[in-house]
Amino acid sequence: MAAQRTRQPTRRWRQVVRTPLGAGASLLMALVLLLALVAPMLWTDQADAVDTGNILAGPSAEHWAGTDNLGRDILFRSLVAARLSVGLALTATAIAIVLGLLLGTAPMLLGRRLGRLVTASVDIAVAFPGLLLALFFAVIFGVGARGAVLAIGIAGAPSFARLVHTLVAGVAARDYVAAARAAGVGRVRVLLRHVLPNISEPLIVNATIGAGGALLSFAGLSFLGLGVQAPQYDWGRLLFDGIGALYVNPAAALAPGLTVLLAGLAFNLFGESVAKGLGVATLGHLPERRSAGPATSGPPTIRAEEPVVAGDDEAPVLDVRDLWVSFPGADGPVQPVRGVSFAVRRGEAVGVVGESGSGKSLTALAVSRLIEEPGRVEAARLQLLGADLRTGSERAQRQLLGTSLAMVFQDPMTSFNPTRRMGGQLAEVARQHQGMTRRDAFGRAVDRLAAVRIPEARRRAGQYPHEFSGGMRQRAMIGMGLMGSPALIIADEPTTALDVTVQQQVLDLLQAIREADDVALVLISHDVTVVGEVCDRVLVMYAGRIVEDLAAADLATGAAHPYTRALVAAVPDMETDLEQPLAVVPGRPVAPGEVPAGCAYAARCPLADDRCRAEDPQLASFETPDHRVACWHAGEPIPVDGPREPAPVDPVELVEVDAP
Amino acid sequence: MSTPRPTSQSARPTGRPTAELRFEDVTVRYGSARRGHTAVDRVSLTVPPGQVVGLVGESGSGKSTLARAAVGLAPLTGGRVLLGGAPVPTRGRRRPLQMVFQDPYSSLDPRMTIGDSIAEAIPPGPSREERRAEVARLLELVHLDPDRAAVRPGLLSGGQRQRVALARALAGDPQVVIADEITSALDVSIQGAVLNLVRELQRELGLSMLFISHNLAVVRYVASHVAVMRDGVIVEEGPAARVLADPHHDYTRALLAAVPGTRTPRRTP
Amino acid sequence: MTTANSAVASTPATPTSGPQAGPGGRLSSALTHHWVRFAVRRLARLLVSVWVLVTASFLMIHLIPGDPVRGAMGPTAPAELVAARREALGLDDPLWVQYWDYLRGLATGDLGTSLISQLPVADVVAQRLPATVSLAALAFLAAVTVAVPLGVTMGVLTRRGRGRRTELAFTTSSVVLATVPDFLLGVGLVYVFGVQLGWLPVAGNVGPEAYLLPVLSLAVGPAAILARIIRVEMVTVLEADYVRTARAKRLPAPRVYLGHALPNALTAALTLGGLILGAMVASTVLVENVFAWPGLGSTIVSSILNKDYPVVQAIVLVYGVGVLLVNTTVDVVLALLDPRSMIRED
Ligand SMILES: Nc1ncnc2c1ncn2[C@@H]1O[C@H](COP(=O)(O)OP(=O)(O)OP(=O)(O)O)[C@@H](O)[C@H]1O
C-alpha cells in the first residue's frame, strides 16, 4: 500500500527545488517562460530587420549566429520565436488535457456500458503513435499553425485520457470513494472532491512533460513544413529554413535547434524533478521510497551478555546472541532489532509474537542471512548447526543454508515466480545444492509436492503458481524447503494470508514434518493463540527486543511481563467473558527510530515507575531458568480500575504515522 | 442481551427508531451471463432492530459483496434489501444504512481533514455551525479529541482512523450500520479498543448492525446472532450462543474446529 | 543430521484436503483454454483496430473542409477538369458507395491513383516500403540490443536505493537523451559527420554506411526510454517476494537476476515498450526527411504538401498497420513470457 503522505504540500514543493537537478530545471524553466514573455517585446525589430548586404552570412560579431536568406539576424529570430513556439505548445497541451480529462473521467461518470465503450476507443487510439495521429489531423485541419495546434492537441489526447483513466480508476477503487458514495455523495461531487485532488499531482507532472513533448512535436511538424508558415516563424520553421543552408551557415539550423532542445529539456527535466520530489510515478520513474522514521539516540551502550540455553548438552540448531539489525535512516542509522538472544533446540517449536513493527520479520531475515545492503546485521554469535554464519566462505554457507534451513513467507500469492512452473521452481533447489540432473530434480520436486499433500503432484508440478490455491501454494512453499533436509524451518506469518480452515491444514503439515524428523520450527505470528497452540516456547518481542521468553503453556496464566499479559488479554477467544470490555493496550507501538531511554514499554505500561523510565531492564531469568523476562516489575499484579469508565478521550498526537 | 451500561454521553439527539434490515433472496452476479460468477446466491437474512448479526465465512464467500450490495456499491442481480419494510434508498443524500470499511488506510481521503470527511456524510440541512458542533459530538462519541477535527488522516494510527470511519458512518444518522471486517487490518492490541467501542456505541445508540468478520471469536464477542456464509450461500443462522455451541452444519463445525486455541496446546514429550 | 522427509513422505497424501482443495479438476485445461481465449480476443482487437484505421483513412478525405480535388489542382484549374477528376475518383457517389468501393479496392490491393503523378498508389507504396521497413527494423533492433542490457545492469546497480549517484546520472542522461527529438539529433549528426568531418553520407540509402546516421537518430531516444523503463521494472521486481524466495533458495546472484528477475521485469517493461517501439515506426517520417531517405516518410510529407490525398491515405494506412503489427507481436511475446498476462486481460 502506498504510504500516506503527511508532509505539508509547500514543504514538499520546496524540496523539489532543493536538489541540484530540481533547481537547475526550475531555473531553466523560468528562463524559457521569461523569454517567451519578453523576447518579442524587446527584440522584434532586430529580428525582422532585413540586411540585404549580409545574406546567408556566417556568425560574426554583428550577427552572432549569422543571417538568413533575407539577411535577418538568426539569433534574435530564435529568441523572438520563443513566444510563438511556447504559446502553441501550451495551447496544444491544454487541448490534450481537456480532451484527456473528459475522456478519462467519462467511464466513471457515464456508468458501466458507455464507459467501457469510451475506454475501448481510447485503448485503440493510444496504440497509434502521436506523430501518426498528428499527421492525420494535420491533413484534415490543413497545413499551418492552427491546424498543427489542433492536430497535436488531439493527437495527445488519447495518451492523456489513458493516464487519467488509470489514475481515476486507482483512486476510485479506494474505500474512501466507496464510503463517500455510500454516504450519498453524488458522482460529480465525488469526482471533484475526492478523485481530482488526489490525482492532481501526477496530472500536473505529466502535463508539464507533455508540454515539452508538444513543443518538440511542433518543431517536428514545422520542420516538415506542415506547421507554422512564413512570415510567422517558430523554432521549427527557423530550423526548416536553416537546414537548407546547412553547408553555408550551419548556425542557421543549429541556433534554433539548440534553443528548442533546451526549451524541451526545461519542461521535461522540470517535470521529472517535480515527479521525483513529490513521489509521483512517470514513465520510467519510480516514486521515491520514504525513508524509515526519525533518528535514534546513537549506537547502543548496554549489551546483554547472558547465557541463553541453560543446561543443555546437545548443541542447539540455531544459536543467536545479541543480534542487532540497523538501517541507515535520514538522520543516522535506525535499529529495528536491538540485541536479540535466543536458541532453538533440535525439534523444538519456538513462536515469536509481537505487534507490527516489533522486529519479528527482521530477526528472521537476519538469522537466515537474507538482509541486504544497506541493512547491517551484527551479532555476538550466530550459529546454525554449530556453523558460524558470520564468517566462512560464501559457497559453503550457501550450501549449508540451502539444504538445512527452510523459509516460509507470509504471502503465498506473491512468493512464487509467476512466470515459471511450480515443478521447476522446486527442482532448482536440488539442482543447485545437490547437483541433481534436471530429470532427477524434477522427480524429487514431484515427490516433495506429494509429501506436502498436494494431490496429483506430477500434473501440478507442470502448472504455474496462479493455478494453485493459496493454501496449496503455502504447502508447496514448505515442500520447497523440504527439497534439502532441513533441520530448521523459519516460517514468517505462514498462515496470516489464509483462511482459518486452510490455516489449520498448513499448521498441521508443519507439525507433521516436525514430528517425523525432529525438525525445529521458528513460527512468527502476530496471533498469540496460533503460537500458543503450535509452539513449545514463545518469544515476545517489543520494539526490537525480546521482552519475555516463556513456555507456550504458560501464556494464558503464567506470563510475567505486562506487555505479554496485555497482549493475551486483548485478544478475544471462544471463552472470553462477554460482559467485560476487552483489555486494551493504550497508546501505540514505538517506532524503531524513537526508542526512549529506559524501558521501551514504559509509556503504555500500567506498572511503569521512575526506574522504568530511566533504566532499561535486561532479559533475565524469572522464577525458573527457562522463563526469561525483561521487566523491573515482572509478575507484579496489574492494578484493575474498578467498573470501567468509558475509555478516556484519545489525544491525537501530531506524529507522522506511516501506513504499514 | 446485557443491559446498556450507563454513559456520560447524552442520548442520540435525533433519536430515529432503529429498524430491521432484511435481505430477501438477494443475488449478485459479476461478469457476463455466460462466464460470470455468482458471488451472492439468493441470500435471505434479517438483522432485527437493535441487534447485532455477525456474518462469518472465509475469503471469497460473498460477505463483502452482500454488504456492498446493501449500500448500492454492487448491483443487485435479484432480490431486495429492505429497511424497515421499504427498499433501502441507494440514491439521494439520506442514507439510513451506513457502512464501515475494512482498510482504515484506504477508507479516509488523505487530502481531507477528518472533520471534513465526517461532515461530508452529514445529510444536508444543518448550518455550518451546527455541522461543526455535530462533528465535534461525533468525535467525542468515538473517543477522539474534538479539537483535532482539522487533522488529516496521515497523522492517525490505524485504530484512530477506524474510529473516524465509525464516526463518519454515524454522521449519516443511520438506522443500521454494516461493519465489514473493521478490525482485520488492525494490530491485536488495537483491535480490542475498536471492538469495545463498537459494543458501546451499539448499546448506547441501539443501532442494528451487520458485523462481518472471518474471526469467530470476534463475532462471538459482539454479535447476538450469527450467520455462516460459504460460496455465496448462508449455510447456517441462529442465535450466537446456539450456533457456536451446537453447530448444525458441517461447515460451521469445520470453522469452529479450526479456530486457533481451541485445541489443547502441544507439548514436546 | 537426519535426512528429513522420509517419514513425511510416508504420511498419507490426503487427496481430499478439505474445502480448499476446490478447483482441482477445473484447472487441467485452464491454460490451453486461456490461450484460445487470448488468441480470439487479440485477433478481434486487431481486426477492430484495422477497421477503425481503414475507416479513418477513408473518412480523412471527406473531413477536409472544401473540395479536396480543387485543393489539389489549385484555384486556376478549369472547372470541367476538376469535375471530371471528381467523377473519376468517384467523389460524387453516395458516401456508402464510396466506402464500399474503398474497401473492395483495399481487398484487391488497389489503393487508388495519385492525383499528381497519376500512378497507381500501390506501386508508389511498394517501391518505397522496403527502405522504410529496413530502416525501422534496424533501429528497432539497435534500440532493444542496447536498452535491455543497460536497463538490467542499471536496475541491479541501483536496487533498494543503492547507488544514488549512478541512478541520478543515469536518470538525468536518459531524460536528456529521450528528450532530444530524432530529427534534431539527425540534423546534429549530419552537421558533425557530414558537414564538419565528411565521414559519412548524409543523404540516400546507398551502401551500408548510409544506414548508420539514420538508424542512430531513430534509435537513441527510444533506447533511452526503454532502458529507463527496464531499470524501473527491474528495481521493482528485485523487491518482489519471489526474488526474496529465490534468495532464500540460496541461488547464486546471476541466477536470481537473470533467471527470476529479468523475465518478470521484461514482461512488465514490454507493455509500455510495445507502444514505444510502435512509435518508432512513425518516427521514420521525420528521420527520412532529414536524410532524404527514399522511403514512405519523405513521400507522405511531400504528398501532404501537394495535397495528393490518395497517396497520403494509403501511407497513413500502411504506417497504422505497421504499428498494429508491432503491438500485436509484443502482446504475443508477452503472453509467451508471462501466462498471467493473458488472463489479466479478462
Ligand atoms: N529495509 C528497511 N529499512 C528501514 N527500516 C526497516 C526496513 N525493514 C523494516 N524496517 C523497520 O523495522 C521495523 C521492524 O520491522 P519488521 O518487519 O521486522 O516488523 P514485524 O514485527 O515483522 O512486523 P509485522 O507484524 O508488520 O510483520 C519496522 O518499524 C520497519 O519499519
Ligand code: SF4
Ligand atoms: S520495566 Fe517497567 S515499564 Fe517496562 S514493562 Fe516492566 S513495569 Fe512496565
Ligand SMILES: [Mg+2]
Ligand atoms: Mg513481519
